[in-house]
Amino acid sequence: MTETQMRQANAALRPALLARTSLRDHAIRYGFIVLLVGMVLFFSLSTSGFTSPQSAVFILQSVSITGILALGVTATLVVGGFDLSIGSVATTAMMASSYAMVVMGLDGWTAVAICLAIGAIVGVINGVLIVYMRVPDLLATLGMMFLLVGLQRIPTEGRSIATGMTMPDGTTANGTFSPEFLALGRHRFDFFQPNLLPVSVVMLIALAILIWFFLEYTRFGRMMYAVGSNERAAQLAGAPVKAYKIWAYVISGVFASIGGILLAARLGRGDIASGNNLLLDSVAAALIGFAVLGAAKPNAFGTAIGALFVGILLQGLTMMNAPYYTQDFVKGAVLVVALVFTFALSKRGRR
Amino acid sequence: MDKEAVFRIAGLQKAFGPIPVLRGVDLTLKSGAVTVLMGANGAGKSTLVKIVSGVYARDGGTLTLAGEAFEPTTPAEAMRAGVVTVHQNINDGVVADLDVATNLTLDRLSGKGAHLLFNPRAVRRQARQVAERMDLTLDLSAMVGDLPLADRQMVSIARAMAHEPKVLILDEPTSSLSSAEANRLFDLIDRLRARGVAILYISHRMSDIRRLANRIVSLRDGRITGVFEGEKLDYEGAVNAMLGQKINLNAVAVREGGQAILDVKALRIASTAKPLSFTLGDGEIVAVTGLVGVGKTALAESLFGARHPLGGQxxxxxxxxxxxxxxxxxxxxxxxxxxxRSDNGIVPxxxxxxxxxxxxxxxxxxxxxxxxxxxxxxAQRQIENLAIxxxxxxxxxDMLSGGNQQKVMVARWLTQASRVLILDEPFQGVDIAARRDIAKKLRASASGRATLVFLTELDEAFECADRILVMSEHTIVGEHRNSEIDMDRLLAEIAGQHEASEQ
Known part of the structure; x- marks a missing residue:
């Protein structure tokens, strides 16, 4: 084709394509954001006190731990994988930090280091199972989930951990949660108002910005997207595909363990029964994120918005006196709607 | 010709959104004749095929099969009416996780009146009949997913043939077949033609077209731009009608390679293969040709580190x-x-x-x-450079045509200077205009590096190479300068008869 022909072809294509991109694409792109804004408006008009800074912080705090887990699982979704073990990594980290301080008498910083190491190690094992042992991602991480749920109960024979608890051998555990560790769950930073922002919210925001920047603006993030979209093409473009995949699971594991640390710090004990909803809530947030801005792919910004969306909805409904047992139903409904946005309406989904 | 026009397309229109793809196509297919449809990428061939095979709905025009209106709404309906299509994408035509026998009889298993219970012995028996009619010499119990691409293609065609179609549409069926397999396909097409099937054959390959065509129809920008029939077909006219411009078969000005860049010594790429050696010089373009499955890709990947050779330096x-x-x-x-490119190159x-x-x-x-x-x-520089x-x-x-997608793939590796640029089947599924653009660009940018192009089609090698290496049985068996080709020797080498001719 000659240059003039090419230019003519381009000129002929442009208005036609622009017309097509108008309405439908805008609906897909901004639909979810509009829904979010509309929801905030609705709740602030129909309930009193919804728009206060305290309420906003409360919402952020309620989604901070699931949000952090969701950001981690986003990394595995980006490389075309999935991590079902995040919930149990978080509860394992919670139990491990409690055990380290209460039973072993270690200080808070060591406990944090142990938890992060557990997250990283679980991530490496997940990655190796998937990449080298060729176990499908869902199955490998499902197996790891079971393993960890069981493992965290063994040292205390299934008991929750708190100062003064009786150990299986009859002795009493006299260690205490160190004040620095508890501060992670209870300290609030001043932000326009005194004692407003909890550590977990600051962590969520910091990690969201970190992973967003990593995925969108570094070459590593770009390569991870390439691996998820066409692994063979990424390999033939020189990417160490296996290393990228393992790193994704390490990120996921470490993020989950951070979530677990914050949970332990908030509760002040190693509660065997808490954290049941973490996996489903965080996976839902990441999947809702697909629909944000019409991305139709895992993305950190969408995941953060997805977590926020669920938090705002639940808070609003609670303030309107909706009973607690409707919460899971509402979350599920939001997820299904978001998935319809992603797969039925968007251009990528239709491929 | 007094052959009966069994299938008639009149005024067919189709647009995707506001973009017209077919702008009133008139086409007749005659029973007992092969009608070749030629068209550059983006001309509307695939859209035409998908409408006829019931995948897309048409916007306007009529389809008539044996005098009656033909309005398929699903591929299954088109198939039952007697219009069978073998699509370009091989994996659309086969189920990889089932064995060959089940694949060959799949439509009987799922069609109306199929037995509730699955009888493996009956399936095997029916499959054997289908395979025999096709001269298909494959292990019927082999998993289709384990077969090489060429064999999968044969299974896919054999499966389509089991329907005894009135109209058979073949969309670039030889694009991944070796010439021996292609010949088997041509023989089969001859038999079907003799039986009175109307065949629509879509291909870029002149050798296929010369071998098969009774009529040639050229499609360009959604319109028929030429119909060629009669005793002697005007191939050049058909190509010109398809491209809308006069093509000039520019002979390559053969260059000598400069200083050696890559030297390969005694490389072994398969356990049974003889070692191979060659040297690539600065500024030259060397084509490696040979049949499908002789190790061209294995060699390309060995040079690129995607596969480890068994020996050599x-x-x-x-x-x-x-x-x-x-x-x-x-x-x-x-x-x-x-x-x-869709498997190994494009990140969708x-x-x-x-x-x-x-x-x-x-x-x-x-x-x-x-x-x-x-x-x-x-990227802007490359888009201009390669006229994407x-x-x-x-x-x-996915907004680009196949030829333009391929240009992007080539452009990817031209953005940075290379010492050795290897291209494995760069003209696969690419129209002639895009192919010329790519070849011209490769020749224009060749100095400062060595270029190695793996090509199954000889014409393509003649069109762009300075030197041609021939592969057979995972080793190199011959070498030719593009200015002094001994066609008899070259063809003998490709066919694996080099040792006989040397003695």
């Missing part, structure tokens, strides 16, 4: 070169434009510039932070 610019992986090869300046979630910059993100980014401005500038038809460098890949 390589020297790049005088230094030992043994790539551990693809990243190492790229860092050493050895690039590969892989074949089957990435747009044009992201696809182009993929291997060179390290070089393009500052402190590992990607620099989209640099990537876009480089698109709105901008931010277009998604």
């Amino acid at each position: 390589m020297t790049l610019d005088g230094r030992a070169y043994a790539p551990r992986n693809t990243g190492h090869a790229i860092a050493s300046g050895v690039f590969l434009v892989a074949k089957d 979630d990435f747009n044009i510039y992201e696809n182009m910059s993929l291997p060179f993100l390290r070089r393009l980014s500052s402190f590992s932070v990607s620099r989209r401005d640099r990537e876009r500038a480089e 038809v698109c709105r901008s460098e931010r277009d998604e890949m």
Whole structure:
């Protein structure tokens, strides 16, 4: 084709394509954001006190731990994988930090280091199972989930951990949660108002910005997207595909363990029964994120918005006196709607 | 010709959104004749096929099969009416996780009146009949997923044949077949033609067209631009009607290779193969030709570090070169434009510039932070360079025609200077105009590197290479300068008869 022909072809294509991109694409792109804004408006008009800074912080705090887990699982979704073990990594980290301080008498910083190491190690094992042992991602991480749920109960024979608890051998555990560790769950930073922002919210925001920047603006993030979209093409473009995949699971594991640390710090004990909803809530947030801005792919910004969306909805409904047992139903409904946005309406989904 | 026009398309129109793809196509297919449909990529061939086979709904026009209106709404309906299509994408035609016998009889298993229970012995018996009629010599119990691409294609065609179609549509069926297999397919087409089947054959390959065509129809920009029939077909006229311009078969001005860049010694790429050796010089384009399955891709991947050779040494610019992986090869300046772009090249979630910059993100980014401005500038340069038809460098890949997608794949590896540029079947599924553009660009940019092109089609090798190496049974069996080709020797080497001719 000659240059003039090419230019003519381009000129002929442009208005036609622009017309097509108008309405439908805008609906897909901004639909979810509009829904979010509309929801905030609705709740602030129909309930009193919804728009206060305290309420906003409360919402952020309620989604901070699931949000952090969701950001981690986003990394595995980006490389075309999935991590079902995040919930149990978080509860394992919670139990491990409690055990380290209460039973072993270690200080808070060591406990944090142990938890992060557990997250990283679980991530490496997940990655190796998937990449080298060729176990499908869902199955490998499902197996790891079971393993960890069981493992965290063994040292205390299934008991929750708190100062003064009786150990299986009859002795009493006299260690205490160190004040620095508890501060992670209870300290609030001043932000326009005194004692407003909890550590977990600051962590969520910091990690969201970190992973967003990593995925969108570094070459590593770009390569991870390439691996998820066409692994063979990424390999033939020189990417160490296996290393990228393992790193994704390490990120996921470490993020989950951070979530677990914050949970332990908030509760002040190693509660065997808490954290049941973490996996489903965080996976839902990441999947809702697909629909944000019409991305139709895992993305950190969408995941953060997805977590926020669920938090705002639940808070609003609670303030309107909706009973607690409707919460899971509402979350599920939001997820299904978001998935319809992603797969039925968007251009990528239709491929 | 007094053959009966069994299938008639009149005034067929189709648009995707506001973009017209077919603008009133009139086409008749005659029973007992092969009608070849020629068209550049983006001319509307695939859309035409998909409407006729019931995949897309048409916007206007009529389809008539044996005098009656033919209005398929699903592929199954078209098939029952007697219009059977073998699509270009082989894996659409077979189920990889089932064995050959089940694949061959799949439509009987799922059609109306099928037995509730699955009887493996009856399936095997029916499959054997289908296979025998096709001269298919495959293990019927083999999993289709384990078969090479060419065999899968044969299964897919055999499965379509089991319907005893009135009209058979073949969409580039030979694009991944070796010439022996293609000949089996041609024999089968001859038999079907003799039985009175009307055949629509879509292909870019002149050798196929010369072998098969009774009539040629040229399609360009959604309109029929030429119908050629009669005793002697006007092939050049058909090509011109398809391209809308006079093509000039420009003979290659053969160059000598300069200083040696890559020296390959006693490389073994298969356990039973003899070692192979060759040297690539600065500025020359060397084509490696040979049938499908003789190890061309294995050689390409061995040079690129995507596969480890069983023995031998390589020297790049005088230094030992043994790539551990693809990243190492790229860092050493050895690039590969892989074949089957949709499997091995295109990242579908990435747009044009992201696809182009993929291997060179390290070089393009500052402190590992990607620099989209640099990537876009480089992509704009390449779009102009290779005359890629698109709105901008931010277009998604699936908006481009096959030829333009391939140009993006080649452009990806031209954005940075290479020492050795390897291209594996770069003209696969690419129209003639795009093929010329790519070949011209390769020749124009050849100095400063060695270029190695793996091509099954001889015509393509003649069109772009200075030197031609012939592969057979995973080793190199012959070498020719493109200015003094001994066709008899070359063909004998390709056919694996080199040893007989040497003695």
